[in-house]
Amino acid sequence: MGVSYLKILVTGSTGQLGSALLNQLKDSGYKVKLTSRRKPDGIGHFEWIYSDLSSSEGVEEAVKDADVILHAATSPIKNSKSVEVSGFKELLKKAQHVKHFIYPSIVGIDEIPFNYYKLKLEAEELLKKSSIPHTIVRATQFHHFIDNLFLSKPFLKRYIVPGKFKCQSVDAGEFADHLIGLVDKEPQGRAEDFGGPDVMTLSEMAELKIKLNNEPNKVLSLSLTGKLYKSFSDGKNTNPARKMGEITFGEYLSKKIDC
Ligand SMILES: NC(=O)c1ccc[n+]([C@@H]2O[C@H](COP(=O)([O-])OP(=O)(O)OC[C@H]3O[C@@H](n4cnc5c(N)ncnc54)[C@H](OP(=O)(O)O)[C@@H]3O)[C@@H](O)[C@H]2O)c1
DSSP, X not given: OOOTTOEEEEXXXXXXXXXXXXXXXXXXXXXXXXXXXXOXXXXXXXXXXXXXXXXXXXXXXXXXXXXXEEEOOOOSSTTHHIIIIIHHHHHHHHTXXXXXXXXXXXXXXXXXXXXXXXXXXXXXXXXXXXXXXXXXXXXXXXXXXXXXXXXXXXXXXXXXXXXTOEEOOBOHHHHHHHHHHHTTSOOOEEXXXXXXXXXXXXXXXXXXXXXXXXXXXXXEEOOOOSHHHHHHHTTTTOOTTOBOOOOOHHHHHHHHHHO
């Protein structure tokens, strides 16, 4: 149960992580304000405010009375530089009064040559250089993200995947719980990573999905070249020493079948 005098602002409240935060905060004692461009469903008694990080519209209003910010807004593809870096800079300017800024980041962003990850790294640096008390926690990819990106659309009964990619996917709800648990703690600067329970290749994940869902599909594993492929195949996006989440990819898939 949270301490009710703290007001938490959740940015990106319609996203995977944001909606998990929203659901879990419903049972807490915190005052909660949500922000995103679309209004999330089922916000109960929480306040929601429109804001757009790429234009900074509504950001001041969203941030002004927040004690803690859980920053789950992100835009990996569209306007990514303006959301992750310039919009983030504006957000920080307006958040000077905040007691704790919690920034979810991604394991391996300093080792994987991917533009979005470079922007996340820039954002981490901006936060570190700011005078705002903060905690940066890097997580591994979410189960839902991997499933959606690679395993949602078989083509001619084949999951065509870069099969050697390693993943240590984690449940977004467990990560949300972890972040909420940090709210009352002292800001930690860069905190320990939060990884999922198993390291698997994408081929293994696809095979597991086929088996659990009893699908007629097969896996077609692509071998790619280049630094990006190598860094994911080397597992730079994993941290086997930090298996913090308990819900496995198989359990995530089984729960989806039951729904
Ligand atoms: N996905 C993963 O596997 C993963 C793994 C580790 C860490 N993370 C980190 O966790 C955080 C959340 O990721 P996620 O996967 O939950 O993201 P997501 O599902 O893509 O959600 C992104 C959120 O940001 C909002 N947003 C997008 N553009 C915006 C803009 N211009 N202004 C304001 N809000 C905007 C979206 O809402 P509207 O469109 O309604 O504005 C949405 O609520 C990110 O920092 C990400 O790097 C993700």
